[in-house]
Amino acid sequence: MDYADKIILLANLIKSSGKVLALTGAGISTESGIPDFRSKDWLWNKIDPDSTSLPALLRSPETFYKQNLPWWQQCIKAKPNTGHLALAALEKQGWLLGVITQNIDGLHQRAGTKRIWEIHGNLNDCSCINCKNTFPISQLYKSYVCCHCGGLIRPAVVLFEDTMPEAYFTAEKVLSGCQLLLVIGSSLQVYPAAALTDLAQSIVIINNEETPKDDQAVLVIREHAGKVLKDLLGHFTDQFGPYPVSM
Numbered sequence: 001m002d003y004a005d006k007i008i009l010l011a012n013l014i015k016s017s018g019k020v021l022a023l024t025g026a027g028i029s030t031e032s033g034i035p036d037f038r039s040k041d042w043l044w045n046k047i048d049p050d051s052t053s054l055p056a057l058l059r060s061p062e063t064f065y066k067q068n069l070p071w072w073q074q075c076i077k078a079k080p081n082t083g084h085l086a087l088a089a090l091e092k093q094g095w096l097l098g099v100i101t102q103n104i105d106g107l108h109q110r111a112g113t114k115r116i117w118e119i120h121g122n123l124n125d126c127s128c129i130n131c132k133n134t135f136p137i138s139q140l141y142k143s144y145v146c147c148h149c150g151g152l153i154r155p156a157v158v159l160f161e162d163t164m165p166e167a168y169f170t171a172e173k174v175l176s177g178c179q180l181l182l183v184i185g186s187s188l189q190v191y192p193a194a195a196l197t198d199l200a201q202s203i204v205i206i207n208n209e210e211t212p213k214d215d216q217a218v219l220v221i222r223e224h225a226g227k228v229l230k231d232l233l234g235h236f237t238d239q240f241g242p243y244p245v246s247m
């Protein structure tokens with residue numbers, strides 16, 4: 001099947017499915033200039049995965065923040081791309097119930113997505129692990145030492161070896177009865193996030209490289225997410241979706 005036929009098939013799958021959700025990963029934001037972790041040549045080659053874990057933060061906050069603050073700053077400054085905007089438009093038109101994201105960059109919200117579950121947290125704020133006082137994320141760029149108690153400040157993102165946040169368990173519930181899950185820009189190698197695909201009746205994978213779950217998908221489109229979602233949106237000009245704009 002050629003690319004154009006795949007887009008038509010995807011549009012028809014969405015139109016004929018009762019409950020459609022998207023699960024996004026770092027790949028949807030690379031076109032906004034934020035590196036992902038697992039594409040060749042990207043962030044993982046420059047950052048040691050072990051150094052982004054909770055134990056690494058506790059062991060050496062200075063090294064941890066030296067590694068992570070620069071790319072978090074990229075996330076904070078980035079602008080949504082056509083992929084984020086197309087998903088927001090599909091939600092607004094009623095075709096997409098919402099977005100479950102592994103991303104911490106906040107770009108879906110900045111694009112206008114209203115129903116969003118950030119299963120790996122976000123960069124909105126940070127808090128002291130000792131006294132639990134919270135601060136805007138800008139505080140971390142001044143000091144990681146709490147001004148109230150001298151404890152260590154950490155961001156509201158999920159680090160390796162953290163427990164999963166409430167949003168993850170809510171996403172599990174939201175996926176109940178999901179007929180079609182659009183899995184966009186994820187290597188599907190990070191668990192438990194990757195296991196969420198098992199909760200949908202069928203999945204479509206939009207990714208520019210192979211993933212371990214390609215053979216479980218009803219459709220695989222190996223292309224840039226921004227192009228695919230923009231082309232897909234061209235097939236939805238009317239607001240006939242099953243979901244009201246505000247729920």
Ligand code: NAD
Pocket residue numbers: 024025026027028029030031034035036037038039043075102103104105106120184185186187188189190193206207208209210223224225226
């Ligand atoms: P990942 O880095 O493991 O995989 C990204 C996938 O997207 C790769 O398979 C890559 O080939 C693909 N990809 C890259 N650019 C693409 C494009 N333009 N179109 C289509 N596909 C593209 O990402 P992951 O599965 O989300 O797991 C990484 C973890 O790291 C996540 O849990 C996330 O929290 C975190 N992370 C977040 C950001 C962010 O918030 N933007 C960035 C890097 C990492």
